Amino acid sequence: MKISTKGRYGLTIMIALGKQFGEGPIALRQIAADHDLSEAYLEQIVSPLRNAGLVKSVRGAYGGYMLAKEPNLLTAGDVIRVLEGPIQPVEGIENEEPPQRELWMRIRDAVKDVLDTTTIEDLAQFTEENPDNAGYMFYI
Numbered sequence: 001m002k003i004s005t006k007g008r009y010g011l012t013i014m015i016a017l018g019k020q021f022g023e024g025p026i027a028l029r030q031i032a033a034d035h036d037l038s039e040a041y042l043e044q045i046v047s048p049l050r051n052a053g054l055v056k057s058v059r060g061a062y063g064g065y066m067l068a069k070e071p072n073l074l075t076a077g078d079v080i081r082v083l084e085g086p087i088q089p090v091e092g093i094e095n096e097e098p099p100q101r102e103l104w105m106r107i108r109d110a111v112k113d114v115l116d117t118t119t120i121e122d123l124a125q126f127t128e129e130n131p132d133n134a135g136y137m138f139y140i
Contacts, residue, residue: 001089001111003080009037010045010083011076011123017055018071018124025057025064045083052082071124077115087112 016031028046032039046065049055056068067074080087089107090096096104 001087003084005041006045007080007084009042010049010079012037013042013046013049013065014054014067014074014079014120015123017065017067018074018120021067021071021124025062025066027064030064048082049079052078054078054082067120071121072119074120075116076118076120076123077112079120080115087115 012035013028013031016034017026020026028042029039031037032042046055046057050057050065053068054074055065057063057065077087087108088104089111090104093101093104093108
């Protein structure tokens with residue numbers, strides 16, 4: 001399974017919003033500048049996140065985006081499913097021979113487990129200096 005830039009940038013948006021949770025809305029312009037990303041592309045990505053109820057927008061001079069729920073209630077899996085679709089290592093698992101089907105299902109389940117147990121709060125609190133700060137190791 002390969003995560004596209006859409007999924008990666010979507011997580012970048014969510015982590016930035018998670019880091020500032022409770023401090024009001026953040027403009028996409030700021031997130032784009034902080035991470036050297038295209039603001040126009042982030043605008044395309046944030047729309048499905050808003051439609052899915054993961055973020056909410058605030059209009060006005062001090063407007064922007066904020067998480068729709070507390071960061072500990074949102075997972076990386078929520079974001080990836082909205083932006084990338086279902087989590088599948090290969091297409092047509094049901095047509096595979098039993099040994100391969102079992103392998104693909106185990107891989108799928110392992111990836112789902114990591115994505116669904118990693119919260120936006122975990123990611124927002126992660127630091128390279130102290131990876132135990134988030135209490136999480138990221139490997140599959």
